Amino acid sequence: MKIxxxxxxxxxxxxxxxxxxxxxxxxxxxxxxxVYIFTTTDxxxxxxxxxxxRMPSVPFVSxxxxxxxxxxxxxxxxxxxxxxxxxxxTHTEFGAGMLGKMVGKKMxxxxxxxxxxMYEDYLHYIANGKVLRPAHVKYLxxxxxxxxxGVVCPSERVIDTLxxxxxxxPMRIIPTGIEVEKFRRPDITEDMKNALRQQxxxxxxxxxxxxxxxxxxxxxxxAIIDGMPEIIAAIPNAKLVIVGKGPHKEKLEEKVIDMQxxxxxxxxxxxxxxxxxxxxxxxxxFVSASTSExxxxxxxxxxxxxxxxxxxxxxxxxxxIDDPSxxxxxxxxxxFAKTFIAYAQQxxxxxxxxxxRKMYEISALRFGETMLSxxxxxxxxxxxxxxxxxxxxxxxxxKVRLKSFRRxxx
Numbered sequence: 001m002k003i004x005x006x007x008x009x010x011x012x013x014x015x016x017x018x019x020x021x022x023x024x025x026x027x028x029x030x031x032x033x034x035v036y037i038f039t040t041t042d043x044x045x046x047x048x049x050x051x052x053x054r055m056p057s058v059p060f061v062s063x064x065x066x067x068x069x070x071x072x073x074x075x076x077x078x079x080x081x082x083x084x085x086x087x088x089x090t091h092t093e094f095g096a097g098m099l100g101k102m103v104g105k106k107m108x109x110x111x112x113x114x115x116x117x118m119y120e121d122y123l124h125y126i127a128n129g130k131v132l133r134p135a136h137v138k139y140l141x142x143x144x145x146x147x148x149x150g151v152v153c154p155s156e157r158v159i160d161t162l163x164x165x166x167x168x169x170p171m172r173i174i175p176t177g178i179e180v181e182k183f184r185r186p187d188i189t190e191d192m193k194n195a196l197r198q199q200x201x202x203x204x205x206x207x208x209x210x211x212x213x214x215x216x217x218x219x220x221x222x223a224i225i226d227g228m229p230e231i232i233a234a235i236p237n238a239k240l241v242i243v244g245k246g247p248h249k250e251k252l253e254e255k256v257i258d259m260q261x262x263x264x265x266x267x268x269x270x271x272x273x274x275x276x277x278x279x280x281x282x283x284x285x286f287v288s289a290s291t292s293e294x295x296x297x298x299x300x301x302x303x304x305x306x307x308x309x310x311x312x313x314x315x316x317x318x319x320x321i322d323d324p325s326x327x328x329x330x331x332x333x334x335x336f337a338k339t340f341i342a343y344a345q346q347x348x349x350x351x352x353x354x355x356x357r358k359m360y361e362i363s364a365l366r367f368g369e370t371m372l373s374x375x376x377x378x379x380x381x382x383x384x385x386x387x388x389x390x391x392x393x394x395x396x397x398x399k400v401r402l403k404s405f406r407r408x409x410x
Contacts, residue, residue: 001033001034001086001087001375002033002034002036002083002084002085002086002087003028003033003034003035003036003085003086003087003088003089003375004035004036004037004038004080004083004085004087004088004089004100004103005021005024005025005035005036005037005038005039005088005089005090005091006038006039006076006088006089006090006091006092006096006097006099006100006103007021007037007038007039007090007091007092007096007097008039008040008057008060008066008067008068008069008092008094008095008096008097009021009039009040009066009067009091009092010022010037010039010040010052011045012042012044012045013042013066013067015066015214016116016176016296016297017091017092017116017117019176019297020091020114020116020176020297021037021091023176023177023178023179023364023367024176024364024367024368024371025037026364027177027364027365027367027368027369027371028368028371028372030368031368031372033372034051035051036051036052036053036079036083036085037051037052037053038053038055038076038079038080038096038099038100039052039053039054039055039069039096040054040055040057040067040068040069040095040096041054041055041056041057041067042054042057042067053076053079055069055071055072055075055076055096055099056069056070056071056072057069057070057095058070060094068094068095068096069094069095069096069099070095072099073099073102073103076099076103077102077103077106077107080103080107081107085103085107085109086109086379087109087110087111087112087375087378087379088100088101088103088104088107088109088110088111088112089111089112089113089114090111090112090113090114090148091113091114091116092116093113093115093140093141093144097113097144101144101147101148108386109382110149110150110378110379110381110382111147111148111149112148112149112150112151112152112374112375112378113144113145113148113150113151113152114151114152114153114154115141115145115151115152115153115154115158115162115294116154116294117294118157118158118161118292118293118294119137119141120134120137138164138165138166141162141165141167142162142165142166142167145162145165145167145169146166146167146168146169148169149169149170149378149381149382149385150169150170150171150172150374150377150378150381151167151169151170151171151172152171152172152174152371152374153171153172153173153174153294154173154174154175154176154294154295154316155173155175155294155295155314155315155316156173156315156316156319157294157314157315157316158173158294159171159173160315170377170378170381172370172374174367174370174371174374175295175300175316175362175367176295176297176367177300177362177363177364177365177366177367177368178297178300178301178304178362178363178364179363179364180304180359180362180363180364182277182304183276183277183280183301183302183304183305184304184305184306184359185277185278185281185305188277188278188281192278192281193278193281193282196278196279196282197282200239200241200266200268201239201266202239202241203237205237206237206238206239207235207237207238207239207284207285207344208239208241208282208283208284208285209224209231209238209239209240209241209283209284209285209286209287209310209340210240210241210243210279210280210282210283210285210286210287210302210307211224211240211241211242211243211244211286211287211288212242212243212244212276212279212280212286212298212302213243213244213288213290213298214244214245214246215242215244215245215246215247215248215249215252216246216247216248217247217248218290218291218292219246219248219288219290219292220288220289220290220291220292220312220333221242221248221252221289222248222252222255223289223312223333223336224240224287224288224289224336225240225252225255225256225259225261225265226333227333227336227337227340228240228259228261228264228265228337229259229261230337230338230341231337231340231341232261232264234341235341235344238264239264239265239266240264240265240266240287241265241266241268241279241283242265242266242267242268243268243269243270243271243276243279244268244269244270245269245270249267249269252267253267276301277301277305280301280302280305280307281305281306281307283302283307284307284308284344285307285308285309285310285327285340285343285344286298286299286302286307286308286309286310286311286327287309287310287311287336287340288309288311288312289311289312289333289336290311290312291312291314293314293316294316295316296316296317299311299317299320300320300362303320303326303327303355303358303362304359304362306350306355308325308326308327308328308343308348309321309326309327309328309329310327310328310330310336310339310340310343311327311329311330312329312330312331312332312333312336313329313330313331317329320362323351323354324346324348325348325349325350325351325354325355326354326355326358327343328343
């Protein structure tokens, strides 16, 4: 099968969506399919990219490190036609997503869409939420999804939200998988972990809590910081390490100073991709209070590394963390500290059998298999719908001719 991915976000821009797209592309190609990526121009992109078609774009409002396609319909259509695409998979609802829809309609092929982002959680970035309202998000999401052959939802939360918006297109829950071996990393030794902890001034007997994400308001890292005094009162040598960069970093650093927590909280900044796994392995716990995730790849990355999770729950995470050895979820920000303390005091050992089962469940291999199954189902669905449409059009034409015959007797 020849597949075109249409997205406003792709490498060298670093994001969960870009990672998801790259992972899916590689898995589909491992199974013998061909994937082409139609995406934005980027000043930092390589000049000799294979199978990547870049279209004119500009920085996106309030997200200057993200871009949006502004033109290229004819160019994209001609390339897609030359490549003989059989299916289009859109990954954004804006420039490239709309472009993918138009190309799919022109070529008369199925258009699948993945709803990656819960936009209601990000409205404050656009004119402080004064221009785009939740009602607008609901209307635009419904319109886009209902003009798709089928919709991929990374979690139950997404599918419930879209149903509430009035989406009636076929939907299926398919969480993004990860390349498990990149995070299991048996090559990471105790010496490597201890060296990193020493670099962070964390002794071997000090519990290390790890927060790893884009540092933005909706990631709710402030709730983790707010819970640290209670944790420190119960576990005096606990340390929190915050990895990542983003627009909220400076405010959080000021908050830590104001709360006099500088000895217990360390900001690392952004780290190279090949070093991320070392942080997971060096940590004793992965923590998060984010409520904006449709799924969150960092959760499964930490799980693959064998690091227990203490995270704010939702339908996805409550299902993912289905054994105490994997971690625990809590309900509200105020529950974080007491939940962490209770879980840390239990000292629950890792369960190799539980981890083995989870490794396939969260793997890129399973991700590719389930997505491919959905593709095949949607191709059949599209062909059936098109046949029904043609039959209905033929019937209408017959009715018109019959009326004409009755009037004229011809």
